[in-house]
Amino acid sequence: MKTLLHVQELTKEYGKEKAVNEITFSLNKNTATALIGPNGAGKTTTLSILAGLLKQTSGSVVIDGDMKGDIRSEIGFLPQYPQFYSWLTALEFIEMAAQLSGIDGKMIRSQAVRTLDFVGLEDAKNKRTGTFSGGMKQRLGLAQAIVHKPGLLLLDEPVSALDPMGRREVLNLLKELQEHTTILYSTHILNDAEEMTDQLLFLKKGQLVEQGSLKEVRDKYANLQYKIIFVNTEEAAKFVEISPWPAKQENEVVFIHLEENKPMMNEVLQILANSNLQLSKVERASASLEEIFLQVVNKHD
Amino acid sequence: MINFSILFQKEWRENVRNFKILWIPLVFILFGISEPLTYYYLPQILNAVGNMPSDMAFQLPEYTPEQIIMSTIGQYQLIGMLIVAFGFAGIIARERKNGTATMLYVRPISYNGYVFSKLAIMGILIVGSACVGLLANLYYTYVLYGAVDSIAFIGFLGTYSIWLLFAISVVICCSAAFSTGIASVVSIFFLVIVPVVDGLLGTYWTISPWKLPMYAGQILNSNLDKTPFIWSLIITLAVVLLLVVGAAYIAKRNVAKAKI
Numbered sequence: 194m195k196t197l198l199h200v201q202e203l204t205k206e207y208g209k210e211k212a213v214n215e216i217t218f219s220l221n222k223n224t225a226t227a228l229i230g231p232n233g234a235g236k237t238t239t240l241s242i243l244a245g246l247l248k249q250t251s252g253s254v255v256i257d258g259d260m261k262g263d264i265r266s267e268i269g270f271l272p273q274y275p276q277f278y279s280w281l282t283a284l285e286f287i288e289m290a291a292q293l294s295g296i297d298g299k300m301i302r303s304q305a306v307r308t309l310d311f312v313g314l315e316d317a318k319n320k321r322t323g324t325f326s327g328g329m330k331q332r333l334g335l336a337q338a339i340v341h342k343p344g345l346l347l348l349d350e351p352v353s354a355l356d357p358m359g360r361r362e363v364l365n366l367l368k369e370l371q372e373h374t375t376i377l378y379s380t381h382i383l384n385d386a387e388e389m390t391d392q393l394l395f396l397k398k399g400q401l402v403e404q405g406s407l408k409e410v411r412d413k414y415a416n417l418q419y420k421i422i423f424v425n426t427e428e429a430a431k432f433v434e435i436s437p438w439p440a441k442q443e444n445e446v447v448f449i450h451l452e453e454n455k456p457m458m459n460e461v462l463q464i465l466a467n468s469n470l471q472l473s474k475v476e477r478a479s480a481s482l483e484e485i486f487l488q489v490v491n492k493h494d
Numbered sequence: 495m496i497n498f499s500i501l502f503q504k505e506w507r508e509n510v511r512n513f514k515i516l517w518i519p520l521v522f523i524l525f526g527i528s529e530p531l532t533y534y535y536l537p538q539i540l541n542a543v544g545n546m547p548s549d550m551a552f553q554l555p556e557y558t559p560e561q562i563i564m565s566t567i568g569q570y571q572l573i574g575m576l577i578v579a580f581g582f583a584g585i586i587a588r589e590r591k592n593g594t595a596t597m598l599y600v601r602p603i604s605y606n607g608y609v610f611s612k613l614a615i616m617g618i619l620i621v622g623s624a625c626v627g628l629l630a631n632l633y634y635t636y637v638l639y640g641a642v643d644s645i646a647f648i649g650f651l652g653t654y655s656i657w658l659l660f661a662i663s664v665v666i667c668c669s670a671a672f673s674t675g676i677a678s679v680v681s682i683f684f685l686v687i688v689p690v691v692d693g694l695l696g697t698y699w700t701i702s703p704w705k706l707p708m709y710a711g712q713i714l715n716s717n718l719d720k721t722p723f724i725w726s727l728i729i730t731l732a733v734v735l736l737l738v739v740g741a742a743y744i745a746k747r748n749v750a751k752a753k754i
Contacts, residue, residue: 237754244600247750270600272754276593278504280511292500293601337597349754 194221196257197345197375198243203252205238205399212238214399215252220345220392222257225371227386228379230396231490236379237273239396240347243377244270256345266295269343273350275334279323283314283333286322287340294341308340312366328359335363339370346370348378352385364389383482395489403489407482414485419449419461420478424471432470448478497603501611509615518577518619522627525573529566530634533557559639563647564711566631567654570624571707575685578620578661583678585612586669586745593753609666609742616662621655628654646714653710653727660703660730661685663737670741670748703730 198220205213213235220226228236241247243254245265256264277286287305296304309318312332317325322333331354338346351367352360360382367376368389380386386393393410395403403410423429423445432447433440438456441448449461458477465472478484509515532539537554586609589595598608628651632642664684668677692704700722709726712718 241754246596246599246752246754265600265602268600270596272593272596274593275597276753277597278508278594280508281504285507289500289504290597290601293497293598293603295602 194224196220197222198257198377199255200243201253201255203239203242203254204250205235205242205247206250211399213242213249216394216396216399216401218392218394218401218404220375220377222375223371223373224391225367225376225378225389226392226394227390228377228394228396229381229383229386229486230379231381233398234396235399236396237349238399240270240349240377240379243345244268244347246270266341267344269338269341269346271334271338271346271348271351273353275330275337277322277325277330277333280321282319282321283309283325283336284318286333287336290337291340294343296341304340308336311339312336313362328355331355331359331363335366339374342374344375346374346376346378348376350380351378353380353382360385383486387482395486397490402492410485414488418451418478419458420474420476421447421449421461421465421472422474423447424473428470428472432465432468435464435468437464496607498607498610498614501598501603501608502614505611505615509619514581514619518581519623519626521577522570522574522623523630524627525569526566526627526629526631527634529569529631530562530638533562533565534638557639559635559642560711560714562635562639563628563631563642563650563714566628567707567711570627571689572686574620574624574658575661576682578616578658578665579678579681579685582616582662582665583669583681584674585616585666586741587672587674587677590748590752591673596752596754599749599752605742605746606739609670609738609745612666612669613662613738616666617659620662621658624658625651625655642714643716646716649713650710653706653713653723656727656730657703657706657710660706660734663734663741667737667741667744670745701725701729703733706730 196219200219201217202215203213203217204211204215216235216239218226228239230236238247242249245268256267281289284305287308288301291301291305291308306315306318309315312335314329314332314336317329322330325333331351335348335351338348348367352363355363364385367378370376371389387407390407392406393404394401403413405413421429421432423432426445429442429445429447433442436447436449438449441450449456462475465475584591586595589598632647635642665677665681668680668684671677672680689704689707692702696702696705700719703726705722705726709718709723712723
């Protein structure tokens with residue numbers, strides 16, 4: 194797979210504070226990468242540096258050789274809270290954005306209209322952006338980011354501000370775009386990341402603490418525990434007492450951590466069978482991205 | 495400069511839709527007209543509204559048309575400068591603060607084109623309004639006080655426009671460098687306070703941009719001292735160039751301050 198962007202030991206300092214600390218990663222062409230991390234992890238700073246709004250303190254950003262001239266014309270950027278000139282209509286704004294990004298004169302109108310149709314704003318294209326709701330602004334923000342068909346799309350929390358329906362629609366739009374665009378987006382809503390991602394980057398306090406495909410990260414973190422559900426809390430507590438392995442109890446649920454696939458499932462079942470405790474479910478837990486996220490974040494505390 | 499026309503179209507739409515294109519000329523016209531009218535009708539106004547004893551006599555000075563026009567310039571030097579400073583101190587700083595500029599800065603724009611679009615719209619609004627206001631002023635002065643030499647008036651108008659260009663450049667450069675609040679304070683300092691200081695202590699020097707309104711008056715009265723005027727003009731234009739180029743440079747450096 195072809196690499197579109199390579200970031201090497203990127204660092205951004207504000208005084209002594211390191212907002213981004215020596216992060217290194219690559220983006221392959223036409224893939225979607227999710228930048229995940231708690232608030233203040235450096236997601237927005239990273240995206241802003243890539244968009245050319247901030248200058249890094251050190252480190253390098255290398256963009257694929259096919260992109261020549263001012264690379265800003267090859268980048269589409271959606272800020273977390275897109276702001277528009279309230280006195281321009283949506284169409285006027287998108288036309289301006291297309292012109293500034295160097296779209297050919299004859300193409301501007303048709304391209305702008307098509308983009309607004311694509312994001313679902315065809316009915317509002319002649320309304321002033323000052324009257325737009327939050328969801329419409331988010332769509333318009335997406336429109337201005339993609340109107341010039343950039344090779345690299347940088348999206349800062351593209352769906353966080355949307356209601357469930359809007360989120361679904363925008364995610365579908367992004368999936369469509371991903372077929373011919375490289376997307377790097379930040380999010381703290383992990384279900385969204387789970388849905389559309391080829392690569393995960395976990396940021397914490399400016400550091401890249403984990404990266405890999407969804408499957409790689411899953412394999413690394415997911416099968417770490419057995420989850421045993423008892424019928425009530427008392428039963429669970431009794432099991433914690435007799436358990437030969439360190440066990441953690443949360444109400445009627447007990448977790449046993451696996452280390453290098455030990456203990457085996459049948460060992461656990463044997464203990465349970467001998468104990469005569471009443472249980473309702475035993476499973477080798479496949480953690481959701483949210484649990485992985487918490488594990489990653491806590492591990493690097 | 496390739497983006498100039500696109501960015502200028504945006505500025506134009508803004509100022510048409512927020513009615514600055516309407517109220518700024520109106521303010522300048524209002525002050526332009528009111529000056530000759532109030533001077534001319536002052537005795538009647540006093541008679542009509544003042545509770546004066548009927549045998550009281552006024553010794554009002556006889557004004558020349560040139561004095562009326564210069565008195566209007568006196569008004570513009572305060573009211574006009576306040577409009578320039580407070581009305582436009584946010585011309586770059588506000589876009590940066592509210593995040594709208596982010597959408598421009600992520601595109602391949604030229605910062606020269608960006609600053610020139612601001613310069614052009616302010617030039618049209620301020621220089622245009624002041625010229626329209628002074629023409630209205632000239633008309634009433636002509637009707638009530640008599641004619642002024644038209645060549646001298648054109649020279650006066652041109653010189654005063656160069657001063658306004660200087661004022662505009664100061665505001666744009668401040669707006670590129672500072673937040674809206676600080677930009678308006680610094681602009682007021684350079685456009686209202688410094689002229690006063692220059693007027694009080696300025697007898698010790700003759701070459702300064704702040705002396706241009708005074709030289710404009712001298713042109714009107716046909717008693718111009720040419721050498722210091724030419725030098726002031728050259729210095730002013732050089733400073734304008736410096737401020738505009740500086741504004742583009744500073745605007746580019748301050749991209750990181752834009753709200754994201």
